[in-house]
Amino acid sequence: MSAIDISGITKRFRTETALDDVSLHVASGETVAIIGASGAGKTVLLRIIAGVEDADSGTISIDNTDMTDVAPERRNVGMAFQNFALFPHMSAFDNIASPLAARGRASAEIESGVTDVARLLKIEHVLDHFPRALSNGQKQRTSLARALVASPPILLLDDPLRNVDAKLRFEMRLEFEKLLAAQGATTLYVTQDYREAMALGDRVAVMDEGRFLQVGTPQEIYFQPASIDVARQFGDPTINLHAAQPRRDDRGLFAVVAGMRFDLLETDDDIGDDCLIGVRPEMLTLKEDDEGVFLVEAVTPLNEKVVTLVAGGDDSELLVSRPSHEPAPQPGQRVNLAVAAHNILVFSASDGKRLATADSHP
16 A cells, blocks of 8 residues: 655646645545546546646655656556546457556456456446447446556546446445455545545545645535535535624524524634524424424425425525425425534635634534
């Protein structure tokens, strides 16, 4: 296993800055999931680590060895490219086998290695096909198999399940947990799917416009997002956000949103006159009340959960998510909401950063 140290990496393409002074330490055997929208800089970072792209400044070190002038084939890195990068004149079998063949492995070992990884990725039936005869999903899995087959100490996986259908994506996500644990490789896993990032990453690195907004455990990212931009990327439905003016009375710090009092934890930061209150839909609970502050506007069943849209007297709207087995109020009914203070996030109205509180979610 090998540790990766990314230090001050900057990469520009003409007038566009793809990476802006990016730094990250990935411990030996750790999986870090990098999440962000298209164009955030995720793929460029992986390509620089692999050596197929040069940085304008900064260094990439593997096991404390500077890789700046080391050729890609000597970095001992396995990478699954987002654009597949398969050899068109070679069958799927030969594409997958190429890292083993380059290392001079015996034919029996190559046969066994390719068969095992192809079976895992459910492409053993297309091993004799050439890339032009493969679907995008099959090409993606062939590229992934090629990255995995030689069990490299470092894996760079660029959204490897992006072109896989939903059912297989779910199944493979479960398999990936076992696979990464079994391989023991140090892994950077790029994705745009927050569920994937939280399921597979020991830590999650949230990237936007060539910078890391926050790096932390999945729990830290979800319950203690550094900013509104981070909070919005996690959760379905997305987090409720409402402008509010914090106040204080004999019961403590609070804010009023849509006619409802939100008790807030004491903060170490100066909230100021304005803030944004953030509450994830699953943290809110509903209680039917004929005199309730909120009116149920819509109820949407989503398999394992039911999402309810409620409106306050000032026309402010909030989403509430509940398990599907719980009874849900129907449109036209009045309800009240409740939420624990430690489940309320407070963000600065000026820069969107989360304000530190005296307590935090476990």
